Structure formats: C-alpha cells, structure tokens
Amino acid sequence: MQWFAAGCGCAICGSASARLLDFDLRAVEMASRTWAVLGRTEYFNMDNGGNIVNVAFVEVPDGVVVIDTGPSRRYGDALRRLIEKTVPGKPILRVYNTHHHPDHFLGNQSFDASLIAAPQKVIDNIALEGNGFTDNMYRLLGDWMRGTNAVAPGVALQADREDVGGRQFSLYYLSGHTSSDFVIRDDETGVLFAGDLAFLYRAPTTPHADIVSWRESLSVLAGIDKSLLIPGHGPSDDKDESLVQTGDYIDWLHGSLSDAVQRGLTMNEAMALPIPVRFEGLGVVRTEYERSVVHLYPALEDALFPVIELDQ
Amino acid sequence: MTSVSRIAVVFCMMLFSTGLLARQLPEDPLDSVMWEAMAERFMPEGDIVFDDRVRVMAPLSAENQFHVPITVDATALDDVVEIVAMADLNPIPLVMSLRPSEALAFVGFRLKLQQTSPIHVGVRTRDGVWHVGGAIVDAAGGGCTAPAAAHGNSNWMKTLGETRAFAGRDTDHSARMTLRMRHPMDTGLAAGIPAFYLNELAVRDDEGNILAEIDLYEPVSENPTLTLKPRVGPEATVLTVSSRDTEGNIFNFPRDVPAATGL
Numbered sequence: 001m002q003w004f005a006a007g008c009g010c011a012i013c014g015s016a017s018a019r020l021l022d023f024d025l026r027a028v029e030m031a032s033r034t035w036a037v038l039g040r041t042e043y044f045n046m047d048n049g050g051n052i053v054n055v056a057f058v059e060v061p062d063g064v065v066v067i068d069t070g071p072s073r074r075y076g077d078a079l080r081r082l083i084e085k086t087v088p089g090k091p092i093l094r095v096y097n098t099h100h101h102p103d104h105f106l107g108n109q110s111f112d113a114s115l116i117a118a119p120q121k122v123i124d125n126i127a128l129e130g131n132g133f134t135d136n137m138y139r140l141l142g143d144w145m146r147g148t149n150a151v152a153p154g155v156a157l158q159a160d161r162e163d164v165g166g167r168q169f170s171l172y173y174l175s176g177h178t179s180s181d182f183v184i185r186d187d188e189t190g191v192l193f194a195g196d197l198a199f200l201y202r203a204p205t206t207p208h209a210d211i212v213s214w215r216e217s218l219s220v221l222a223g224i225d226k227s228l229l230i231p232g233h234g235p236s237d238d239k240d241e242s243l244v245q246t247g248d249y250i251d252w253l254h255g256s257l258s259d260a261v262q263r264g265l266t267m268n269e270a271m272a273l274p275i276p277v278r279f280e281g282l283g284v285v286r287t288e289y290e291r292s293v294v295h296l297y298p299a300l301e302d303a304l305f306p307v308i309e310l311d312q
Numbered sequence: 313m314t315s316v317s318r319i320a321v322v323f324c325m326m327l328f329s330t331g332l333l334a335r336q337l338p339e340d341p342l343d344s345v346m347w348e349a350m351a352e353r354f355m356p357e358g359d360i361v362f363d364d365r366v367r368v369m370a371p372l373s374a375e376n377q378f379h380v381p382i383t384v385d386a387t388a389l390d391d392v393v394e395i396v397a398m399a400d401l402n403p404i405p406l407v408m409s410l411r412p413s414e415a416l417a418f419v420g421f422r423l424k425l426q427q428t429s430p431i432h433v434g435v436r437t438r439d440g441v442w443h444v445g446g447a448i449v450d451a452a453g454g455g456c457t458a459p460a461a462a463h464g465n466s467n468w469m470k471t472l473g474e475t476r477a478f479a480g481r482d483t484d485h486s487a488r489m490t491l492r493m494r495h496p497m498d499t500g501l502a503a504g505i506p507a508f509y510l511n512e513l514a515v516r517d518d519e520g521n522i523l524a525e526i527d528l529y530e531p532v533s534e535n536p537t538l539t540l541k542p543r544v545g546p547e548a549t550v551l552t553v554s555s556r557d558t559e560g561n562i563f564n565f566p567r568d569v570p571a572a573t574g575l
Contacts, residue, residue, distance in 0.1 A: 266420030267381035268369035294375040305476035
C-alpha cells in the first residue's frame with residue numbers, strides 16, 4: 001500500500017483573511033539627496049502597524065545617515081530596504097535616535113548598534129523604559145511587532161557637531177518633549193531634523209513632557225538658520241509653522257489645565273473641557289488631549305495646591 | 313402531611329436554597345463576567361437597578377494603569393446614603409465606599425487597574441434601592457501588582473501623609489474640595505511589600521458634625537486624590553478632614569471655605 005506523505009506545499013496557510021503586514025514605505029525627496037519617510041498622523045492601531053512617525057535619511061559623500069528608525073523590527077527592515085533601493089550600494093554610516101519614544105527607536109535592531117548615536121540621556125531613558133514600551137507596543141500592535149526588542153544606541157554623543165562621511169552635522173541637546181530631545185542639522189542643506197519637539201497638524205504628545213523647557217527649546221529651534229524643518233510627526237515645514245503650532249498648543253494645554261486644577265476639577269471633568277476651534281485641524285487632538293490630562297495633572301496639582309500643615 | 317404538600321415543601325426549600333426566590337439581578341449592560349459576584353458581595357441587600365442618573369466618568373482607555381481617573385456624579389438622585397465603587401476584574405475589586413451624609417452624591421478619585429475591566433458604581437438611596445452605573449476601561453496589565461513609585465525613593469516615609477488641598481465654593485450651599493495626600497497605597501500584591509494604605513477619611517463641619525465619610529481600599533491610586541462636594545451654608549467656614557491608614561497613622565487638617573459672594 002502506498003503511503004503518501006501529505007507534504008503540505010499548500011499555498012493557503014492561515015486564515016483566508018490574513019493580511020500581509022506591509023508598511024509600503026515611500027521616500028519623499030525633501031531637499032537635495034535628503035528623503036523623509038512620513039508616517040500617518042494617527043495613534044497606533046492595527047491598520048497603520050505603528051507607522052505614525054517621520055524618519056529620514058541623507059546621502060552624504062561616503063554613505064547614508066539615518067534619523068530615527070521607526071516602531072519595530074519589521075519597520076526597521078523595511079526602512080533598510082527602502083534606503084538600499086533609493087541610494088543603492090552606499091553604506092549606512094550613522095543612525096541618530098532623536099529621543100526614547102518607541103515609534104522612533106524600536107527599529108534599531110535592523111541597524112548596527114555601533115553606528116547608532118544619541119545623547120547619553122536618551123540612551124539612559126531607553127535602558128530605563130525600553131522594555132515597558134515593547135510590552136505596550138505588542139499589546140497594541142500584535143504581530144506587527146514580532147521579533148522586536150529594544151536596542152540602545154551604541155554611541156553617546158556630546159559634541160556640538162560631527163562630520164559623517166564627508167558631511168557636517170550640527171547637533172543640539174534640548175529637552176521638553178522628553179528629558180532629552182536630540183536635534184540634528186545638515187549643515188550643507190540646512191535641513192533641520194527636529195524630532196518630537198515639533199509637531200505639525202498632529203496633536204503634540206506629552207507622556208514625558210516638561211512644558212516650560214519645551215517652550216525654551218522651541219525658541220532655540222526658531223533661532224536656528226534652516227532651509228526646511230522635518231517634524232517628528234506631520235508634513236515638512238519651510239516656515240517654522242510647526243514651531244508656532246506646537247508652541248500655541250502646549251501653551252493652551254498648560255494654561256487650561258492649570259486653571260482646571262486651580263478650580264479643583266477632577267481629571268475627568270478636565271478631560272471634558274472644550275478644545276479651542278483653532279486646534280481642530282490637529283490629528284487625533286481629542287484623544288491626545290485626554291492622554292495629556294493624565295500626564296500633566298499630578299505635577300500641576302503638586303505645584304499649584306498649597307501644602308497643608310497637618311494637626312498631629 | 314399529604315405527599316403532595318410534602319413535595320411542595322421540599323420544592324420550596326430547594327428553591328430557597330438555590331436563591332431562586334431571592335431578588336432578581338438585572339442583566340449587566342457592561343456584560344461583566346463578575347457581575348453576579350460583585351452584586352452579591354458589595355450590594356448584598358435591596359433591589360438593584362441600572363440607572364443613567366448614576367454618571368460614571370471614566371476614560372475609554374487607561375493612559376496609566378496606576379492612575380485611572382473616575383468621577384461619579386449621582387446628584388440627580390435624592391437621598392443618597394452610600395456610593396460604592398468596584399473594579400470587577402481587579403484581584404481586589406472593592407475600591408471605595410462613600411457615605412455622603414451631608415455632601416452631594418459626587419466623588420472623584422483615581423484607581424489602579426490590573427487589567428481591562430468593567431467598573432461598577434452602586435448608589436444606594438434611603439429606600440434601600442441600589443442604582444448602578446459603570447464603564448469599561450481598557451488597560452495594560454499590572455496596576456495592582458507593581459510596587460508603588462514611592463518605594464523607588466529611600467526616604468519616602470519622611471513625606472508620608474504630606475497633604476495638598478483645595479477648597480472653594482461650588483454654590484451657596486455646597487463647597488468643592490480636592491485633597492491629595494502622599495501615601496504609597498500598597499496593595500500587598502507586590503512581592504515583599506505588605507498592604508499599607510490610607511483607609512478612612514472623614515470631613516466634618518466647624519461644629520464637628522460629619523459631612524462625609526469614605527472607606528478607601530487597596531486599589532485607590534498612590535497619593536490618593538479625592539474630590540468631594542460637602543454641603544455648607546453661605547458664610548465662610550472651616551472644614552476639618554481627618555484620616556488614618558492601616559498602620560494607625562493619623563492625618564488631620566483644616567481647610568477654609570470662602571463665603572458665597574454674588575452667587
């Protein structure tokens with residue numbers, strides 16, 4: 001009796017409705033030999049797979065420089081393929097991480113860690129919170145995140161400029177969106193990679209924000225001579241519109257929540273407050289605002305309520 | 313006794329023991345698998361009805377599973393004697409119980425969530441009926457089993473009970489008071505850290521009459537922040553808050569309420 005081993009060369013594996021998880025990344029040339037990969041101005045969901053962030057890469061004489069690596073290994077790998085397709089045959093010489101939020105650095109695994117550079121504080125923040133981020137990202141995005149682990153940059157920077165492959169980059173060590181926000185300027189083209197200090201047509205996020213230092217950083221960025229600004233989220237910006245918009249929003253946020261605290265409102269009552277009409281065009285503003293109440297309220301309560309002498 | 317009536321007696325006893333003669337529990341609009349258990353444990357007597365007048369404000373998704381804000385507004389109900397909040401799927405579900413004897417049926421607080429869970433709030437009126445509202449809050453895990461942030465700081469005991477408070481006018485017959493007290497609110501579920509939490513709080517008027525009493529339980533967030541609306545007359549007055557924790561530490565303080573002007 002013949003016994004056929006049912007070798008399953010079947011092409012139908014898994015459910016018929018299984019979707020190929022593909023980001024379909026596009027590189028848009030923003031300046032000479034400078035490309036941005038723009039994410040959607042949304043929150044993480046199973047449809048966008050975490051592609052809500054802007055990353056960028058620059059061709060320099062001897063190779064390629066990359067700014068931020070995306071939210072997962074899958075994204076990082078797709079980014080590498082895109083870079084290779086756009087600038088074939090040139091080695092990646094440097095990867096910068098602008099800050100420790102998961103959508104900006106969880107693609108690091110796809111790159112050589114010894115080439116990834118950031119301020120020491122960004123590296124410390126990644127060491128502290130990286131695994132918590134991966135837990136939450138897996139919960140939100142499931143299989144999009146498969147194989148992703150947090151990898152910290154291998155190089156701690158503190159110089160105010162560096163030459164990479166024949167191109168000079170000016171480096172700025174700021175804070176406000178987080179305790180360490182790294183900004184990079186291509187000194188040849190004048191393009192400024194602002195990271196999440198700048199948002200455009202997308203509500204700024206505040207999980208680690210210090211509004212006062214954020215304001216100061218926005219002033220610094222406004223004073224830098226630039227040809228173009230690439231924000232962390234939103235379209236490219238040739239007139240500092242992202243700086244004005246981000247500043248306006250965080251000023252309103254800080255003022256409105258301070259007022260709510262001083263009236264003794266609960267967080268839920270503060271979440272129900274109206275958002276000014278001029279911010280209606282910011283992506284996911286209602287959701288982001290409600291998240292911000294949770295982020296900012298406790299510190300405001302500690303700052304604005306007086307400490308009471310206890311009767312013992 | 314005839315055999316028919318003997319059967320009837322036995323049948324009635326069976327019904328009684330299985331609880332089928334007990335009150336009817338309405339179906340839970342939040343579809344909580346723990347609804348019956350919550351009702352039996354925390355609202356054991358009296359009829360239960362779901363009631364839109366019990367407004368439970370909660371986020372759809374917990375941004376921070378250690379600090380989930382909840383505000384209950386049941387002021388549309390008269391003669392509220394008790395407000396009880398529970399997080400059905402927490403390992404310790406009972407969160408707090410407020411007796412607003414001379415306060416509005418309103419309370420704001422924050423809780424820790426161990427996982428996505430329905431939150432039910434039962435509001436008992438003087439006639440003994442429980443009016444129930446609720447919400448489902450989505451959350452990442454571990455809100456109840458992680459150590460309090462205070463334990464990352466070796467001299468956290470120095471600031472135990474440090475209190476910040478706000479008190480202001482709401483109307484000419486009520487005040488709004490928000491108080492925030494430094495306390496780890498240890499659940500006892502984090503390895504090596506025994507339960508230790510602020511568990512009783514009372515607000516009194518300037519004559520010592522109780523306006524509101526709250527029992528707090530382990531799931532209340534670290535550094536409990538509570539908002540209440542005590543009933544007060546239109547003149548300026550002083551309220552006194554007294555509280556204690558499970559180790560018997562006592563924290564008492566006064567808070568001025570300004571006069572109602574131009575209201």
